[in-house]
Amino acid sequence: MIDMSVDIGGLKLKNPVLVSSGTFGFGxxxxxFYDLNLLGGIAVKGITMKPRKGNKPPRIAETAAGILNSVGLENPGINNFIEQELPFFKNYDVPVIANISGNTIEEYSIMAKELGNSVDAIELNVSCPNVKEGGIAFGTKSELVYKVTKAVKKCCKTPLIVKLSPNVTDITEMALAAEKAGADCISLINTIVGMKIDIENKRPxxxxxxxxxxxxxxMPIALRMVWQTAQKVKIPIIGMGGISTWRDAIEFIMAGADAISIGTANFYNPYAPIDVLRGIESYMREKGINKIEKIKINKGAKNYE
Amino acid sequence: MRCEICTIVDNYRVATDTYKMVIESKSIVFEASAGQFVHIRVGGEYDPLLRRPISICEFDKEKGYLTLLYRVCGKGTKLFVNTRPGDSLDIMGPLGKGFPVFNTELTRPKSSMDSANTQRGLNLPLSEVSFNDKKVAVIGGGIGIAPLLELCKNLNKPDIYLGFRDETYMVDEFSEHAGTFYLYTEDGKEGCKGYPIEALAKNINNYEVVYACGPKIMLSKTKNLCEANSVECYLSMEEKMGCGIGACLVCACKSAQDDLYKKVCVDGPVFNSKEVKFND
Structure with a gap:
């Protein structure tokens, strides 16, 4: 009997396949396309205290096997989210993770407190590269990661996930700061800061x-960061960054992820999370593995340092 | 289920860099309405990564055929050109809100009260808006004519204004459905020299509803012209798109009612001109 369930810092999931904030709307x-109850969990579009209209278009550019986005956290604000979007999930039995961004530590705390009764987990977004204030400003200095995590943890009734930015010299420092401050789980990576030039008009x-x-x-960058982070922290890790197939997901779990999340793949293959889930299941059946954690590479068996 | 593996029936050139593709569909075609689009995955696994949104040009529900008209402008559409009859394509759709279509044969006012302005309020879904005994014009520019053909087939002999840079295409298909047909090219090689908006501007007072699709400058001029003359106007908008279903929020266009953005993929692509604005 294959047991697909995982526990990521107190958040119990029926399977390890999540969908990433910003790539799945509000569900x-x-x-x-499919029954959302099949998913391990849903991280909904990032929200802020006040509604945000988002960045001026263009907001997307396709790159080699990737996309650049500049949405700028467009969202209806926490109140509209609670009133208009959350009730939709009443018909479902799937954990909902609210992804929150604040301008100040107080804003993060207020939002976490307000959402505590109505969602299954909070994901602290300290890593959005597309807004001037907040977001990434908190995620690139370990003291700030510590401070914001500590403050939110105090008033957060649900498991707290901290979503880390890859745009740092050493992501493990941020992961350790989050762990020390009481984070129940960490998720990585958010997007990598990039750029495109419009050569016709000679401007960004x-x-x-x-x-x-x-x-x-x-994906290779995200995978490397998950591996490095898994060497350092004891709290569970949600691995994400370019996962498109079950093989990618298995790589992340082997690297140390306790759960994985599908992001950009949702845009071109809406069934990607389900395909990945079924793929992991048949991989386990084929290999005679009955628990997700047994997929992980046993790091004690060989010195990988 | 809104993704379907469809079979290509035909794919041929109609003008320079402009092609017509006929696709056989078992489900999408039966839900389609004029002005909607499909989102097509083409090529290898990751290149190009995203689907390509293409307007539905025509559909034949008896045969189960969808016709797309596309211009080759990048990686994705270059790959479309190389597809052959018999090949299959991963197609999502039909997506978006299409044109509110009025058909004098099918839609009659229940009572004179029904034609009250409230019936055409912006709050109504476009599909519920009906235009009874209205004089209609359709204006299209370049590849923007694509979603207008199915619309014209469903209207009662609208006046049709088409504009092209130099080479024209699909002219017979459109003129067949036209009351009066106006053709413009930038260089005057075919039809009149100039832009179709010039003719529409002269005749604007003949119309109660105008439908438009084409370059942004044409849409913007059509919007201004119609609003200045109190003519109801529907625009089919285009913006770089991601998911096509309202999740990624990249296909943003400015809302005219507030300072926010609308999603072209689900709030549109067809908008009442009063819902959107062009200048930032």
């Missing part, structure tokens, strides 16, 4: 100049 967009393509790179192109 309903994908409900026409995006109004915000830089944009976030995601998709299969970033």
């Amino acid at each position: 309903r967009e994908y409900s026409d 393509y995006f109004d915000n100049i830089v944009a976030g790179l995601s998709g299969p192109a970033v």
Whole structure:
């Protein structure tokens, strides 16, 4: 009997396949394609205290095996999210993870407190590269990761996930800071800061100049960061970054992820999470593995340092 | 289920870099309405990565055929050209909101009260808006004519204004459905020299509804012209797109009612001109 369930820092999932914030709307967009209850969990579009209109178009550019996005956290704000979007999930039995971004530590805390009763976990976004204030500003200095995590943990009733930015010299420092501050789980990676030039008009393509790179192109970087982080922290890891197939997902789990999340692949293959889930299941059946954690590479068996 | 593996029936050149593709579909075609689009995956696993949104040009529900008209402009459409009859394509759709279509044969006012302005309020879904006994014009520019053909087939002999840079295409298909047909090219090689908006501007007072699709400058001029003359106007908009279903928020266009953005993929691609604005 194969047991697909995982426990990521107190958040119990029926399987390890999540969908990433910003790539799955507020869930309903994908409900026409398959039963959302099949998913391990849903990280909904990042929200802020006040509604945000988002960045000026263009907001997307395709790159080699990837995309650059500059959405800029467009969202209806926490109140509209609670009133208009959350009730949709009442019809489902799937964990909902609210991804929150604040301008200040207080904002993060207020949002976590308000959402505590209505979602299954909070994901702290300290890594959005597309907004000027907040977001990534908190995620690139370990003292700030520590401070914001500590403050939110105090008033957060649900498991707390900290989503890390890859745009740092050493991601393990940020991971350790989050762990020390009481994070229940960490997720990585958010998008990698990139850029595109409009050569016809001789100027940066995006109004915000830089944009976030995601998709299969970033997977080796994400995988490396998950591996490095898994060597250092004891709390569970949600691995993400360019996962498109079950093979990619297995790589992440082997590297040390306890759960994995599908992001950009949702845009071109809406069934990607289900394909990945079925692939992991048949891989386990074929290999005679009955628990997700047994997929992981046993790092004690060989010195990988 | 909104993804379907469809078979290509035909794929041929109609003008320089412009092709017509006929696709056999078992489900998408039966849900399609004029002005909607399909989102097509083409090529290898990751290159190009994203689907390509293409307007539905025509459909034949009896045969189960969808016709697409596309211009080759990048990696994805270059790959479309190389597909052959018998090949299959991964198609998602039909997506988006299409044109509110009025058909005098099918739609009659229930009572004179029904034609009250409230019926055409912006709050109504476009599909519920009906235009009874209205005089209609359709204006299209370049590859933007694509979604207008199925629309014209469903209207009662609208006046049709088409514009092209130099080479024209699909002219017979359109003129067949036209009351009066106006053809413009930038260099005057075919039809009149100039832009179709010039003729529409002269005749604008003849119309109650105008439908438009084409370059942004044409849409913007059509919007201004119609609004200045109190003519109802529907625009089919285009923006770089990601998921096509409202999840990724990249295909943003400015809302005219507030300072926010609308999603071209699900709020449009067809908008009442009063819903959107062009200048930032």
